[in-house]
Amino acid sequence: MRQRHHFHTDHAGHSVSVTVETGHTVRVEVLVDGKETGYAATRGDRPVVVQVEIPTDPPEAATVRVRPGPGVPRCLFEAPDAESRPMSPRAY
Template structure:
């Protein structure tokens, strides 16, 4: 049975949202400012990383690391500049 989990954070003035659909094949969709900028699939509970760019001047590359399981999924936003992971807050909708 698949289920959708949503995560969100703001970084450098931009909205970053992630949807993780769990199931046999996990699907991760990344939206920046409401536009899909990244997509990945993984088998089972394997973590997946999705590189995306924030539309800053110059563009800023960040990576979303989603872990579908086991248990409740979670997401991190990792910046290339300092490599410091930011925990993305779960959203209920």
């Protein structure tokens, strides 16, 4: 059965949101300021890494690491100028 899980964090004045859709195939979508900037898919509980760009001046590369399972998915946000941090779950 498919389930959607949502996560969020703010970085450098920008909103970063992740939707993880679990099931046989796991789909991960990353939005920065409401625009899709990254997407990945995998099977089962394999970890997923999605590279995104934060629209700062100059643009900044960042990484979202997703562990889809077992259990509830977890997301970690990593940027060069900030400490890695877990993304907060969000109910939609």
